[in-house]
Amino acid sequence: MPLYFFHFYYMGQFSVKDRIMSFKYAFKGIYFLLKEEHNARIHLVASLFVVILGFYFRIKAAEWQWLIFSISFVFVVEALNTCIENLADFIHLDQHPQIGKIKDIAAAAVLISAIGAALIGLIIFIPYLYDLPS
Numbered sequence: 001m002p003l004y005f006f007h008f009y010y011m012g013q014f015s016v017k018d019r020i021m022s023f024k025y026a027f028k029g030i031y032f033l034l035k036e037e038h039n040a041r042i043h044l045v046a047s048l049f050v051v052i053l054g055f056y057f058r059i060k061a062a063e064w065q066w067l068i069f070s071i072s073f074v075f076v077v078e079a080l081n082t083c084i085e086n087l088a089d090f091i092h093l094d095q096h097p098q099i100g101k102i103k104d105i106a107a108a109a110v111l112i113s114a115i116g117a118a119l120i121g122l123i124i125f126i127p128y129l130y131d132l133p134s
């Protein structure tokens with residue numbers, strides 16, 4: 001019997017219903033993120049503003065690609081940061097220097113992604129704002 005047969009056997013039956021449910025859970029995750037994380041809401045407002053600006057200046061396809069990538073990247077990092085914070089609180093609700101360090105490093109990841117996104121935004125929009133060749 002080929003090895004991959006056992007692999008698929010142990011994975012269980014493929015189910016369209018289960019796949020649809022996994023989408024539902026993921027959307028629930030987006031709902032939790034926007035409901036509980038103020039930073040995610042700020043990012044949403046900033047993203048909408050930048051998208052409106054993109055349409056206003058009719059930016060190029062390659063510029064949209066960078067914009068979409070940086071917007072989604074910050075959301076991804078924010079979601080992972082929220083997971084880490086929730087897990088840390090679940091494991092150890094009391095104050096602990098190690099938990100503090102873990103949360104600080106997770107917050108650093110969000111900050112780094114946000115700085116990167118802001119720089120990409122500036123590189124795209126400054127030429128449009130000052131009518132420079134982009």
Ligand SMILES: Nc1ncnc2c1ncn2[C@@H]1O[C@H](COP(=O)(O)OP(=O)(O)OP(=O)(O)O)[C@@H](O)[C@H]1O
Nearest residue numbers: 037039085092093094095096097099100103104107
């Ligand atoms: N259990 C803990 N032990 C030690 N320090 C902690 C603990 N919980 C939080 N801290 C410190 O407080 C900071 C803020 O933690 P908190 O969980 O409030 O995140 P937050 O500021 O609400 O983050 P976000 O804005 O992403 O929701 C952490 O980065 C960490 O330095």
